[in-house]
Amino acid sequence: MAYFDGLLATDLIETADLTLDPEVLDRGGWWAVMITFEGAMTGYRFRTVTRTSLPPPMTTWTGPTPGSWRSSLDRGAYLAGVRRIHRLIEAGEVYQVNLCRMLSAPWPSRPTPTLWRIDWPAATQPPTRECSAWVTDRDRTGW
Numbered sequence: 001m002a003y004f005d006g007l008l009a010t011d012l013i014e015t016a017d018l019t020l021d022p023e024v025l026d027r028g029g030w031w032a033v034m035i036t037f038e039g040a041m042t043g044y045r046f047r048t049v050t051r052t053s054l055p056p057p058m059t060t061w062t063g064p065t066p067g068s069w070r071s072s073l074d075r076g077a078y079l080a081g082v083r084r085i086h087r088l089i090e091a092g093e094v095y096q097v098n099l100c101r102m103l104s105a106p107w108p109s110r111p112t113p114t115l116w117r118i119d120w121p122a123a124t125q126p127p128t129r130e131c132s133a134w135v136t137d138r139d140r141t142g143w
Contacts, residue, residue, distance in 0.1 A: 002032035009046035064105030
């Protein structure tokens with residue numbers, strides 16, 4: 001299942017490694033494309049696409065508890081990174097840097113189906129509407 005800006009795609013019929021074979025998109029149909037930071041592209045072609053609201057979950061969250069999450073950078077380390085980046089920009093060494101932190105938490109033995117939410121910040125969204133997306137690795141299982 002995939003959900004993008006009011007479109008719910010179900011009935012997954014094809015998964016393709018678009019990094020190796022982007023021409024598969026020429027087969028037509030409705031595709032959801034996921035691109036990693038490393039540049040790998042995977043396409044998911046769906047048979048059924050309907051305009052609807054995001055369906056509510058049929059199960060409760062069984063993932064990590066809020067207090068179990070850990071960050072690779074505490075507030076001080078993050079702010080120090082921002083200051084260093086500002087100095088590098090001022091020195092002309094770089095023009096842009098993405099300062100990231102890794103969040104991790106122990107996963108329970110029976111997680112809910114994988115669900116990724118993609119929210120684009122205002123600076124990168126289309127000028128006329130908000131964008132968000134949901135992609136899951138199971139077709140409505142657990143929903």
